[in-house]
Amino acid sequence: xxxxKKTTVNLFxxxxxxxxxxxxxxxxxxxxxxxxxxIIVNEFGEVGIDxxxxxxxxxxxxxxxxxxxxxxxxxxxxxxxxxxxRRERPDRLLIEASGLAHAAGVIDELNEKPLGDALTVxxxxxxxxxxxxxxxxxxxxxxxxxxxxxxxxxxxxKVELADADTLAAFRAQAAALFPAKALVAEVSxxxxxxxxxxxxxxxxxxxxxxxxxxxxxxxxxxGFTFDAARNFDGEALTRFFDELPKLQPGLVRxxxxxxxxxxxxxxxxxxxxxxxxxxxxxxxxxFELIATEDVAASAxxxxxxxxLCKEDAR
Numbered sequence: 001x002x003x004x005k006k007t008t009v010n011l012f013x014x015x016x017x018x019x020x021x022x023x024x025x026x027x028x029x030x031x032x033x034x035x036x037x038x039i040i041v042n043e044f045g046e047v048g049i050d051x052x053x054x055x056x057x058x059x060x061x062x063x064x065x066x067x068x069x070x071x072x073x074x075x076x077x078x079x080x081x082x083x084x085x086r087r088e089r090p091d092r093l094l095i096e097a098s099g100l101a102h103a104a105g106v107i108d109e110l111n112e113k114p115l116g117d118a119l120t121v122x123x124x125x126x127x128x129x130x131x132x133x134x135x136x137x138x139x140x141x142x143x144x145x146x147x148x149x150x151x152x153x154x155x156x157x158k159v160e161l162a163d164a165d166t167l168a169a170f171r172a173q174a175a176a177l178f179p180a181k182a183l184v185a186e187v188s189x190x191x192x193x194x195x196x197x198x199x200x201x202x203x204x205x206x207x208x209x210x211x212x213x214x215x216x217x218x219x220x221x222x223g224f225t226f227d228a229a230r231n232f233d234g235e236a237l238t239r240f241f242d243e244l245p246k247l248q249p250g251l252v253r254x255x256x257x258x259x260x261x262x263x264x265x266x267x268x269x270x271x272x273x274x275x276x277x278x279x280x281x282x283x284x285x286x287f288e289l290i291a292t293e294d295v296a297a298s299a300x301x302x303x304x305x306x307x308l309c310k311e312d313a314r
Contacts, residue, residue, distance in 0.1 A: 006120045008091040014127035019157045023190030038090035104280040124149035130170035150280040222295040228286040232258040236307035256287035
């Protein structure tokens, strides 16, 4: 008996004041005629979407009560999603929440059974105001950082209100984000393209990341990706970073995000020192380095693979 086609689920986030409601309405208005969509929002008043208008448009809408969807991820979200899928059988499900400080937890929940058997987690879209994005006060807020970090598609809205210097700063800072986004876009009046929901494209296991514009001529770079379901051994990663300067001559910079004990950590090496912190990223595990000499790509890749937990090593 053939298995039932999975529904693609996309998370949709954005800080207060970025025009998220307008952007979500624009997405809905431009949805492909052959696709059936359903929407989950966590608070109609805050999101500002008129349920009657959505019903008139033929879109089924469900609400998760309690303020922040991410605070109630678990039984309530599972029941709400499962009921909507069973009743409507949509091709695509959009989940929007007013606060996504714990959006990584929502993605984990969507990937776990029983929801993971019915859903394919697609691209996460985060809408930002470029004037806020370049403001250090926003960058210092964990909620804002997590919204940006978890995004596969980062969309600068209200670009008509930003001056040239602000847009230039936004482009430079967005280009330097790690992990790199599948797409960084600029729009006015929330004019998002539904095709962006089908990003990101599958990354190759080895890729050539961009080198910083101020990097010295001749610097080399290399990147590596691993499936998000595979866990790395934390102690092995620690040894890998400690030994990396010997493995890679001329090492200038190294950074990575890795799944360790079913959570994701960010590791950063610079000037002989490295540190670690938890991050919201969930798309994959990946590692990049920059060096003044040719990258020992095969040796680095083998050393990374040796850090995989035994049950995940292939």
